[in-house]
Amino acid sequence: METIYLDHAATSPMHPEVIEAMTKAFGQTFGNPSSIHTAGRQARKVLDDARTILARAIGAKDSEIIITSGGTEADNTAIFGVTNTLKSNGKHIITTQIEHHAVLFACEKLEKQGFEVTYLPVDQSGRISIEDFKNALREDTILVTIMYGNNEVGTTQPIAEIGQILKDHQAIFHTDVVQAFGLEKLNVDELQVDLLSVSSHKLNGPKGIGFLYQRTGTPLSATFLGGSQEKKRRAGTENVPAAVGFAKAVEITQKEMDTKRSQYEQFRNVFLKVLDNEKIDYKVNGNIKHSLPHVLNISFTGMEVESFLVNLDMSGVYASSGSACTAGSIDPSHVLVAMFGNNREELRNSIRFSFGLGLTEEMIKEAAMRTAKIVQRLAN
Secondary structure: OOOEEOEOOOOOOOOHHHHHHHHHHHHHOOOOOOOOOHHHHHHHHHHHHHHHHHHHOOOOOHHHEEEEOOHHHHHHHHHHHHHHHHHHHOOEEEEEOOOOHHHHHHHHHHHHOOOEEEEEOOOOOOOOOHHHHHHHOOOOEEEEEOOOEOOOOOEEOOHHHHHHHOOOOOOEEEEEOOOOEOOEOOOHHHHOOOEEEEEOHHHOOOOOOEEEEEOOOOOOOOOOOOOOHHHHOOOOOOOHHHHHHHHHHHHHHHHHHHHHHHHHHHHHHHHHHHHHHOOOOEEEEOOOOOEOOOEEEEEEOOOOHHHHHHHHHHOOEEOEOOOHHHOOOOOOOHHHHHHHOOOOOHHHHEEEEEOOOOOOHHHHHHHHHHHHHHHHHHHO
16 A cells, blocks of 8 residues: 655655755764864855755855754744844743644743733734734834744644834744745745744755744854854854755756645645545634645644544555644644634644655545545444
8 A cells, every 4th residue: 555645744764866965074074163274164165056056045144044953942942042132122022822732832931030021912813913912012112033834733823924013123034834835935135034944854854953033133143052154143163065055956856846835736626636535524724815835724623633643544644633743642733723722623733745756646646545445444
C-alpha cells in the first residue's frame, strides 16, 4: 500500500537538491565563520551568500537577517527582544487568540512579569477584525505580533493593512510567516513590518534553522549571549551546512511559487470533489478568500478525531488534527476554540490535510477516497 503524506504544514521532506547542497557543505565547508584563516573565510563567504538569498526573498538587506534555530526562536527573540528594550515606553502588547504557541506562551510569560496583553478574537473563518485591532491599539502599545497565515486552518490576516495603521505609532510590528513563506509573495516594505519570523523545515529545507528579519533601526535586545555572531544579536557558531540547505530551499521555492500555489489549489479542489462524489457530510474550516493554498482543514460530521486519525494512519494517509507542536495534548485546538467557541462539534471532528513536495493529483484522489471510505465505515 502506497503511503500518502498530507502533513506538510507540520514539517516537509527535504528537497533532493537541498540534501545535495548540504552534503557538499558538510564535506567542504567545515571552518568556523568567525575564524580569520582561509577555512574560516571560506565558511564566512558561504554563509554570507546564503544570507543574501534569504534577504532577497523578502525584499530585505543582508544585514537585517538574523539566522536562528527556527521559527520558535525567531518568535521568542522578537517578542522578548522588543519588550525588554521598550518596556519603559509602555507594557501593552497586541496579539491574536490563534497564534502559534511560540507567541502565545511568550506573551503569557510576559503577563506574569507585569505586561498587559490583548488577545484579539477571530470570526468563524479565523480572521481578525481591523476595527477590533484599532480599538485595542493604545498609546502605550509597544508590540503587535500577528501571524500572516494560520498553521491549522490556513486563514491569512490583513498584515499590510495593520502595518499601515502602525506606520506612525511607536509599536513594533512582528509577524510570523512560517507557514506562508515560500507560498506567498512577501515583501517587508509592502507589509510594513519591523520583524518577521521564518523557519526552514516548512519549505523542504533542514530542521533546526530559520531567521528573524529585523528592520534597520528596530530596537531588539539579544536573548542569546556569548560570541559576537549575527552582529551581536544572536550568539553561537553558525550552522553553515544548514544555512546552505535553507538558502537552496528558498531559491527553489521562489522559482516555483506560482506553480505550487496553483497546484495546491487544484489538490484542494480534487480532494473536496471526491468527498462530494462519495456524498460525505463535511465542512471546510477557514476562510476561502483569505487562505494559504496548502492547508485544508475539514470538519467531518459524526466523526471523532482520535479514531479517525488512527484509521487514516492505518490506511496509509498521514494527516493531523492541527499543530504538530501540540500532538498528544488532550486539550482541543485553541485555534478552533477561538473560531467556534467551547463544546462545538468542530473541536472533536476536524482534520488538517496539508500539501507539499512529491504529491500528484492521483495521490490526492486516492487519499480522499481512503478518507471517504473511513468516514462511511465509522459513520455506520
